[in-house]
Amino acid sequence: MKKLSVLAALLLSTTATADEIWVTNEKDDTISVIDLETLEVTRTLETGERPRGITFSKDYSVVYICASDSDAVQVMDPNTGEILHDLPSGEDPEQFVLHPDDRHLYIANEDDAITTVVDTQSRTVVAQIDVGIEPEGMAVSPDGKIAITTSETTNMAHWIDTETQKLFANTLVDSRPRHAEFVKDGSELWVSSEIGGTITVFDVATQAEKAKIEFKVKGVHPDRVQPVGFELTQGDTHAFVALGPANHLAVVNADTYEVEDYILVGRRVWHMDFNADRSKLFTTNGVSGDVTMVDVASRKAEKTIKVGRFPWGAAFRPTN
Amino acid sequence: MVSSQDQGPSMTGFSHYRTAFWAIATREVLRFVHQRERFIAALVRPLVWLLVFAAGFRAALGLSITPPYQTYITYETYIVPGLCGMILLFNGMQSSLSLVYDREMGSMRLLLTAPLPRWFLLFSKLCGATFIGILQCYAFLGIAAVFGITLPPLGYVAVFPALLLAGLMLGALGLALSSFIKQLENFAGVMNFVIFPMFFLSSALYPLWKMAESSELLHDICAANPFTYAVELIRFALYQQMNLAAFAWTSLAMICFLALAMWGYDPSRSKSS
Numbered sequence: 001m002k003k004l005s006v007l008a009a010l011l012l013s014t015t016a017t018a019d020e021i022w023v024t025n026e027k028d029d030t031i032s033v034i035d036l037e038t039l040e041v042t043r044t045l046e047t048g049e050r051p052r053g054i055t056f057s058k059d060y061s062v063v064y065i066c067a068s069d070s071d072a073v074q075v076m077d078p079n080t081g082e083i084l085h086d087l088p089s090g091e092d093p094e095q096f097v098l099h100p101d102d103r104h105l106y107i108a109n110e111d112d113a114i115t116t117v118v119d120t121q122s123r124t125v126v127a128q129i130d131v132g133i134e135p136e137g138m139a140v141s142p143d144g145k146i147a148i149t150t151s152e153t154t155n156m157a158h159w160i161d162t163e164t165q166k167l168f169a170n171t172l173v174d175s176r177p178r179h180a181e182f183v184k185d186g187s188e189l190w191v192s193s194e195i196g197g198t199i200t201v202f203d204v205a206t207q208a209e210k211a212k213i214e215f216k217v218k219g220v221h222p223d224r225v226q227p228v229g230f231e232l233t234q235g236d237t238h239a240f241v242a243l244g245p246a247n248h249l250a251v252v253n254a255d256t257y258e259v260e261d262y263i264l265v266g267r268r269v270w271h272m273d274f275n276a277d278r279s280k281l282f283t284t285n286g287v288s289g290d291v292t293m294v295d296v297a298s299r300k301a302e303k304t305i306k307v308g309r310f311p312w313g314a315a316f317r318p319t320n
Numbered sequence: 321m322v323s324s325q326d327q328g329p330s331m332t333g334f335s336h337y338r339t340a341f342w343a344i345a346t347r348e349v350l351r352f353v354h355q356r357e358r359f360i361a362a363l364v365r366p367l368v369w370l371l372v373f374a375a376g377f378r379a380a381l382g383l384s385i386t387p388p389y390q391t392y393i394t395y396e397t398y399i400v401p402g403l404c405g406m407i408l409l410f411n412g413m414q415s416s417l418s419l420v421y422d423r424e425m426g427s428m429r430l431l432l433t434a435p436l437p438r439w440f441l442l443f444s445k446l447c448g449a450t451f452i453g454i455l456q457c458y459a460f461l462g463i464a465a466v467f468g469i470t471l472p473p474l475g476y477v478a479v480f481p482a483l484l485l486a487g488l489m490l491g492a493l494g495l496a497l498s499s500f501i502k503q504l505e506n507f508a509g510v511m512n513f514v515i516f517p518m519f520f521l522s523s524a525l526y527p528l529w530k531m532a533e534s535s536e537l538l539h540d541i542c543a544a545n546p547f548t549y550a551v552e553l554i555r556f557a558l559y560q561q562m563n564l565a566a567f568a569w570t571s572l573a574m575i576c577f578l579a580l581a582m583w584g585y586d587p588s589r590s591k592s593s
Contacts, residue, residue: 219375247392264392266392288392292391292392301392302390303391304385304391
């Protein structure tokens with residue numbers, strides 16, 4: 001009997017501690033929560049209009065959601081799914097990034113051509129920085145000193161000094177830059193260009209272009225190869241790049257900048273996130289309305305899970 | 321076969337059967353081994369479909385996720401089970417073609433006069449032909465893997481019984497057809513009226529829901545085609561899953577075709593005709 005109760009407790013603890021992937025559904029105004037044990041959607045949470053960017057605070061106590069058409073960044077309690085409050089975000093927030101200080105959010109305001117810096121504790125706007133037209137991609141360096149905004153129409157990466165909240169450099173990239181990430185301990189900046197079909201690699205110290213990564217998917221017209229979101233594996237050895245309407249992920253060697261593999265996923269793959277040990281990757285497939293789980297080691301798509309309409313952003317949440 | 325008659329009365333009934341089985345099956349295998357062109361042709365056909373035809377459909381088809389698949393797959397991956405079915409179908413027909421040839425050359429008379437039940441002689445031949453078909457399927461799956469079209473590792477093992485049942489069913493169909501075809505020339509008709517419709521009107525190239533999108537009638541014809549179930553049995557087995565409906569329909573079709581073949585080769589019927 002005692003053994004049984006221990007077993008039951010163990011089982012309960014396993015189910016209670018299953019990690020999750022949170023996915024924003026652009027068209028449904030919801031978040032789908034995927035249980036990583038069962039690979040099923042266990043909760044669907046209401047949000048503001050057109051949720052896109054999503055990120056957790058460092059201690060995972062709150063989740064920030066860009067509700068673009070509600071012109072707000074919403075703060076949600078991940079345990080209850082309750083919206084705690086809205087942050088002043090500026091108009092049409094699409095993407096954002098949380099500063100390593102776990103306090104300041106850098107938000108791209110697509111319609112206003114500005115980057116808004118919000119203090120999440122005092123819930124006030126700290127700064128608004130003029131950038132190029134239609135800002136979207138946001139990144140902050142690991143040391144927190146540099147923030148990046150990419151502007152879709154100006155085709156630039158804007159370099160912001162986070163101490164002065166002023167631009168200190170602007171670098172040209174290929175057409176319609178969508179996403180930016182600092183990699184290799186912040187020594188490189190990668191920017192994906194959707195229409196240009198490339199990723200531009202910058203040396204952060206000099207802001208000079210270091211490499212350009214191009215993609216070619218067998219059987220897919222080059223116009224449909226549109227790199228958007230990307231994530232780096234453990235140790236920043238490889239990057240997984242979402243190629244939008246090409247319905248594939250590209251696996252890029254981060255040292256040689258060569259594409260090593262392509263993986264078929266759902267339609268219009270957009271963003272992604274890893275699980276805890278970065279062994280599995282979860283991609284949001286906008287048009288097919290699902291999330292594909294990819295095994296990182298074998299580079300194979302293993303399972304596709306139906307979520308809401310037009311899934312956009314993805315964020316991992318550990319629960320133990 | 322002749323040797324089985326010369327062994328004398330000391331042999332038990334079982335060893336008679338065993339000797340005859342081995343003799344017939346081995347003859348079938350040897351005949352295949354000696355025809356190297358046939359082996360190459362048997363592989364070229366599905367490989368052309370896989371590497372040329374499927375390449376054009378790679379991005380165009382847009383398959384949705386249906387069991388046994390867990391995620392999106394390329395068209396090449398989709399048609400692999402259908403092409404295994406194609407190999408077994410052609411092999412079954414080719415084997416029956418050899419029976420028609422044997423009948424014309426007179427060697428069939430020798431086979432059918434062996435002092436064993438006729439059903440057993442035909443079944444032995446069927447087993448030999450199925451074994452060849454399975455060998456061809458594995459060679460095809462190996463070449464497909466070289467071209468990057470891989471399947472779950474255990475699927476290669478799990479597919480064996482499915483290939484066996486599908487091979488027996490399609491071989492039995494060939495036997496049944498050969499019992500009604502008196503001349504080699506008529507066999508060309510079999511190609512047009514049996515192999516092609518059977519292959520195209522099945523789930524080998526497109527899933528049934530895709531057929532339903534274009535025509536409900538087409539879907540119903542495909543759903544009634546035993547070849548569809550043979551392909552689905554292979555498809556599920558490759559992913560270590562059992563499709564009970566496909567198993568049941570393939571088994572039923574095999575029994576019906578075998579019964580038809582037995583009836584077709586029934587000596588009393590031959591005498592009367």
